[in-house]
Structures are given as C-alpha cells and as structure tokens.
Amino acid sequence: MTDAKRPQRNKLSEQEAIERAKQGDAGAFQFLYDLHKRRVYSLCLRMTGNTASAEDLTQEAFLQLFRKIGTFRGESAFSTWLHRMAVNVVLMQLRKKNLPVVPIDETTEGEDEGTIRKELGAADSRLAGSIDRLHLQRAVDELPPGYRTIFVLHDVEGYEHNEIAAMIGCSIGNSKSQLHKARIKLRDLLRVNRAEKAGKR
Amino acid sequence: MNCLQFENALSDYLEGDSTSEQRAHLNSCSACSGLLADLSLISSEASSLREFDEPSIRIWNSLEAQLRREGLIKQPSRSLQPDFFHRWRTAWAIPVAAALLLAAGIKLYQPAKIGDNQPVAKQHIPAAPAVPVVSAEDKEIMNTVASRPPAQVAAYRNDLAQANSFIRDAQEAVQNDPNDIYSQQLLMNAYEQKQMVYRLAVDQNNEDEQ
Numbered sequence: 001m002t003d004a005k006r007p008q009r010n011k012l013s014e015q016e017a018i019e020r021a022k023q024g025d026a027g028a029f030q031f032l033y034d035l036h037k038r039r040v041y042s043l044c045l046r047m048t049g050n051t052a053s054a055e056d057l058t059q060e061a062f063l064q065l066f067r068k069i070g071t072f073r074g075e076s077a078f079s080t081w082l083h084r085m086a087v088n089v090v091l092m093q094l095r096k097k098n099l100p101v102v103p104i105d106e107t108t109e110g111e112d113e114g115t116i117r118k119e120l121g122a123a124d125s126r127l128a129g130s131i132d133r134l135h136l137q138r139a140v141d142e143l144p145p146g147y148r149t150i151f152v153l154h155d156v157e158g159y160e161h162n163e164i165a166a167m168i169g170c171s172i173g174n175s176k177s178q179l180h181k182a183r184i185k186l187r188d189l190l191r192v193n194r195a196e197k198a199g200k201r
Numbered sequence: 202m203n204c205l206q207f208e209n210a211l212s213d214y215l216e217g218d219s220t221s222e223q224r225a226h227l228n229s230c231s232a233c234s235g236l237l238a239d240l241s242l243i244s245s246e247a248s249s250l251r252e253f254d255e256p257s258i259r260i261w262n263s264l265e266a267q268l269r270r271e272g273l274i275k276q277p278s279r280s281l282q283p284d285f286f287h288r289w290r291t292a293w294a295i296p297v298a299a300a301l302l303l304a305a306g307i308k309l310y311q312p313a314k315i316g317d318n319q320p321v322a323k324q325h326i327p328a329a330p331a332v333p334v335v336s337a338e339d340k341e342i343m344n345t346v347a348s349r350p351p352a353q354v355a356a357y358r359n360d361l362a363q364a365n366s367f368i369r370d371a372q373e374a375v376q377n378d379p380n381d382i383y384s385q386q387l388l389m390n391a392y393e394q395k396q397m398v399y400r401l402a403v404d405q406n407n408e409d410e411q
Contacts, residue, residue: 023275024272024273024274024275025274025275026265026268026274029265029268029273029274030261030265033261033264037256037260037261038252038253038254038255038256039251039252041254041255041256041260042250042251042252042253042254043251045254046250054254054256055256055257055259055260058256058260059260059263059264059267062260062264063264063267063268066264066268066273067271067273127238127239127242127243130242131242131243131246133246133249133250133253136243136246136247136249136250137250137253140247140250151247155243155244155247155248156247156248156250156251157251158248176212176213177212179212180211180212180240183240183243183244184240186243187236187239187240187243190243
C-alpha cells in the first residue's frame with residue numbers, strides 16, 4: 001500500500017496526537033481513543049462484570065481524560081495517566097452502587113481456608129500448565145466483586161500492593177491476603193470448569 | 202514447615218520472597234508445589250486479559266458527540282456522525298465513481314445506432330496498465346466481453362486491474378491491522394467495486410442479447 005493511500009492516522013505518534021487533541025482536532029481524539037480503547041474497556045468490563053456499565057464507564061474515563069488533556073505535561077506516560085483515571089472512575093462507580101471494592105473478610109475467611117485445605121490433597125486435579133483465556137475471563141467475572149477488584153488491579157493491570165492499598169483504601173497486608181484468596185477462588189472456579197468440560201466428553 | 206504455614210506465606214513466595222524452609226517444603230510436598238504452580242499460572246495468564254475485549258463503536262459515537270457539545274473538538278462539525286461513516290461514505294465514492302466512469306465508457310463506445318445523428322466521439326481511453334488478468338473469474342468476465350469493440354475490452358481490462366489493485370491494497374491494510382474497522386471497510390468496498398465491474402459486464406451482455 002502506498003503512503004498516499006495508507007490512512008493518515010497511522011502516521012501520527014501518540015505525542016503528536018496529544019498536541020493536536022489539545023488544539024481540538026477530532027482525528028487526534030479518535031487516534032488516542034483507538035490506541036487505548038481495548039485496555040480501558042477491558043478494565044471496566046473485568047471490574048464491573050457488566051457490558052452496559054463497562055461502556056458507560058469507558059466513555060466517562062475518556063471524557064474525563066479529554067477534558068483534562070490540556071493540563072497533560074508528559075511527566076508520566078499518557079497511558080499510565082489514562083489507566084489510573086479509568087480505575088478511579090470505576091472505583092467511584094462501585095462505591096456509588098455500594099458494591100464492595102474490598103472483600104469482606106468476616107464472611108469468607110473460614111470458607112476459603114476450608115476450601116484450600118480440602119484442595120491441597122487433590123494434586124491430581126491441577127490446572128495442568130495451561131488455562132484457556134476465555135475460561136479465565138469467565139472465572140474472573142464470577143469472582144465476588146471485592147476479590148475481582150484486587151485481582152484485576154494486581155494481576156491483570158500490574159499495580160503494586162501499595163498502589164492498590166492507596167487507591168481502594170485498605171492496608172497493604174489486606175491487599176495481599178485478598179489477592180491470595182482471589183487466586184485460590186479462581187483456581188477452584190477453573191478446576192470446576194475443567195471438571196465439567198471433562199464430564200461432557 | 203507444614204502445609205498451612207507454607208500457604209500462609211505463599212503470597213510472599215509468589216512475590217519473589219522465598220526462604221530455604223519454604224523451598225525445602227516444596228521439594229517434599231506435591232500438594233503445595235501443585236498449588237504454587239496453579240497460582241503462578243493464574244497470575245501469569247491474567248495479563249492476557251488486559252486488552253481482551255473490543256468495545257462497541259457506540260462508545261466512540263457518544264464520546265465524539267459529547268466532545269463536540271462541550272467544544273473540546275473545535276473543528277467545524279461536518280455532522281455528528283462518527284468519522285467511521287465519513288470514511289465509509291468517502292470510500293463508497295470510489296466504486297460508485299468507477300462504476301459511473303465504466304458506464305460512461307461503455308455508452309461512449311457503443312456503436313452508433315441507425316438514425317443517430319450524433320457522431321461517436323473519438324474518446325481516448327488511457328491504455329490499461331500491463332497487469333495480467335489472472336483469476337478464473339477475471340478470465341471469464343473478459344471472455345464475456347471479448348466480442349465487444351476493442352476499446353470497451355480495454356476499458357474492462359483497465360477497470361478489473363484497478364479493482365484488483367484496490368483489493369490488494371485493502372488486503373494489505375487488513376493484514377497490517379486486522380482489528381482496524383476502516384481497513385475492513387476498505388476491503389469490503391474493494392470487493393464491491395470488483396463486483397460492480399462484473400455486474401456491468403454481465404448486464405451489458407444481457408442487454409445486447411435482447
């Protein structure tokens with residue numbers, strides 16, 4: 001394909017697009033949206049488990065970003081800025097709906113430990129070195145909201161425990177222990193899924 | 202160290218803080234080594250969900266409309282339709298223009314009818330580029346028009362070559378970015394253009410036969 005025919009937006013760098021968006025260029029806004037839409041939407045969808053909410057939150061996160069783009073000076077990466085904003089938008093929404101952003105220990109502690117103990121002996125039902133991505137996505141969506149938040153922020157998005165603790169207002173120790181429980185819960189869900197699949201064969 | 206103690210410290214182990222006691226326990230306990238392997242796998246696979254889902258085009262449509270309402274997009278509003286449709290319309294102009302040109306070309310090169318006082322204009326059709334007609338369908342369509350005047354045959358050959366070139370470019374764009382909706386649309390338009398060339402050739406043949 002010749003340069004003349006190739007879409008113009010492919011030639012833009014993110015930095016150029018940011019500068020052009022500050023001037024009100026529609027194409028630059030769309031370029032930035034296209035560049036980051038999957039990551040932001042996936043984050044919103046994983047954390048809410050609901051398509052309609054994820055669409056609203058994605059729009060809200062980009063809207064907040066574009067409203068403030070004039071203040072972006074490039075001290076941090078644009079993507080870091082955007083993703084942090086998206087996380088804040090989602091957490092605010094979860095709080096508005098009174099959904100737990102931190103798991104409630106009291107109701108799950110005993111149950112989880114029992115599950116873990118029980119499963120420890122079942123060495124023959126390991127995940128066998130591979131996880132289907134679609135199954136993992138479904139299992140994450142089945143996690144209780146509080147566990148899901150911690151798991152998505154740490155294991156999917158790559159935030160550190162101290163960052164998560166600051167974002168959701170819990171201790172670092174709490175973030176660590178809840179992440180552990182979320183992983184255990186996921187393991188159970190994936191193993192049940194695998195057992196069901198094997199049973200159908 | 203027993204299994205419960207190991208498990209209580211498992212988070213730290215996964216973060217990279219391991220002790221010799223933990224390592225010794227792992228070597229002797231298949232249940233704990235299995236648990237560790239599973240949790241490590243879950244943790245490492247999780248990042249694959251980072252860009253897992255494709256958002257609906259509705260989001261950009263609403264976002265663009267809102268950005269315009271708030272004056273953040275300062276370009277004159279062509280309309281509130283998303284850029285997707287603007288591009289689509291522009292892309293559609295290509296096959297439509299090609300079809301009109303083709304139709305005009307055919308009309309100009311039809312033999313003068315009895316009683317038609319207008320002389321047939323001596324139009325110059327640019328020579329078709331030396332792109333060979335390769336596919337079986339292309340050969341078939343060229344056979345269909347083979348009995349027409351040489352200038353018409355040349356025009357069809359030229360249009361087919363252009364349509365094939367358009368398809369190749371669009372295919373390349375899709376290969377470069379399979380998720381790009383504009384490239385996908387470009388490819389659809391390219392096929393539409395070729396379909397129009399085929400249709401015109403066949404329709405013209407049917408008219409000739411009636």
